[in-house]
Amino acid sequence: MSLTVSQTADNSQKSMVPEGPNVARCTAVIDLGTQTTEWKGEKKVNRKVLLSWEFPECTAVFSEEEGPQPLGRSLHYNASLHEKSTLRKHLVAWRGQQFTDQELKGFSLTKVLGHPCLATIEHVTKQDGSKTDKITSVGKLPKGLTCPEQVNEPYAYSIEEHPKNWDRLPNWVKETIQKSPEFQGVTNTAPAPVQADEEETEECPF
Numbered sequence: 255m256s257l258t259v260s261q262t263a264d265n266s267q268k269s270m271v272p273e274g275p276n277v278a279r280c281t282a283v284i285d286l287g288t289q290t291t292e293w294k295g296e297k298k299v300n301r302k303v304l305l306s307w308e309f310p311e312c313t314a315v316f317s318e319e320e321g322p323q324p325l326g327r328s329l330h331y332n333a334s335l336h337e338k339s340t341l342r343k344h345l346v347a348w349r350g351q352q353f354t355d356q357e358l359k360g361f362s363l364t365k366v367l368g369h370p371c372l373a374t375i376e377h378v379t380k381q382d383g384s385k386t387d388k389i390t391s392v393g394k395l396p397k398g399l400t401c402p403e404q405v406n407e408p409y410a411y412s413i414e415e416h417p418k419n420w421d422r423l424p425n426w427v428k429e430t431i432q433k434s435p436e437f438q439g440v441t442n443t444a445p446a447p448v449q450a451d452e453e454e455t456e457e458c459p460f
Contacts, residue, residue: 268384268385268386269312269314269325270325270377270385270386270387271309271312271325271327271375271387272312272375273375273376273377273387274374274375275372275373275374275375276309276311276312276372276373276374276375277309277310277311277370277371277372277373277395277399277400277401277402278307278308278309278310278327278370278371278372278373278392278401279307279308279310279368279369279370279371279401279404280305280306280307280366280367280368280369280370280371280408281306281307281308281326281367281404281406281407281408281409282304282305282306282328282367282408282409282410282411282422283303283304283305283306283363283364283366283367283410283411284303284304284305284306284410284411284423284427284431285303285333285411285412285413285414285431285436286301286302286303286304286330286427286430286431286434287301287302287413287431287433287434287435287436287437288300288301288302288434288435288436289301289302289430289433289434300332300333300334301332301333301334302330302331302332302333303330303331303332303333303341303363304328304329304330304331304427305328305329305331305363305366306326306327306328307326307327307328307371307373307389307392308324308325308326308404308405308406309324309325309326309327309373310324310401310402310403310404310405311324311402312324312325313325323405324405324406326406327373327375327387327388327389329344329389331344335353335358335361344391344392345361345366347391347392347393347394348366348369348371348392348393348394349394350394363410364410367408367409367410368404368408370395370400370401371392371393371394371395371401372392372393372394372395372396372399373389373391373392374389374390374391374392374393375387375388375389375390376388376390409422411423413431413434413436413437413440414436414440416437416440416441
C-alpha cells in the first residue's frame with residue numbers, strides 16, 4: 255500500500271494513511287480516566303480509554319536516525335461494553351465473535367495488545383481546510399491476509415498503576431489524563447501544563 259501525502263492549510267505536509275481498509279496492529283491501551291466532553295451543547299461525563307495502532311505498510315521518516323517508521327493512529331472510546339457502545343462493536347468485529355456473558359462482566363483490554371486488525375480509514379477536511387485521516391472501523395483480518403511484524407513495543411497504561419509506562423505516553427495524552435479526578439486522586443496533584451507534541455486462525459484472537 256502506498257503512502258499518501260496531503261498539503262495542509264499552512265503548506266506543511268502531513269503523512270496520511272490511505273483511505274479504505276489497511277492492516278494495523280494494536281500498540282497501546284491507555285486509561286484516560288473520567289473526562290468531560292461536549293456534543294451539540296450537551297456535556298457528558300464518561301470514563302474514557304484510548305487505543306492506538308501502528309500501520310506497518312504506511313511509513314514516514316520522523317528522524318533520520320530511525321529511518322522510516324509506521325504511522326500511528328488512535329481512537330477514543332467510552333470505557334464500556336454496553337450493547338450500543340462503539341468499543342463493544344469494534345471489539346466484536348475485531349474478535350470475529352460476540353462476547354460471552356462472563357466476558358461482559360469484566361474484559362481486560364490489554365488482551366488486544368499486539369493483535370492485528372483491518373482498520374478502515376477515511377480522509378476528512380477540517381474546518382481550517384486541512385486534510386486529516388481517521389479510523390472509522392476495525393475488524394478481523396480476512397483469511398489469507400497477514401500483517402507485518404510489530405515495530406513498536408506494545409504497552410498499557412492504567413492510572414491505578416501510575417507511574418508505570420507514564421514516560422511512554424505522548425504529551426497530549428498526559429495532558430488529558432491529568433485532568434481526570436482519578437489521576438489527581440492517585441497523584442494528589444492538580445493538572446500541570448504539558449508541552450505540546452508535534453499466523454492467523456479461525457479462533458478468536460483475544
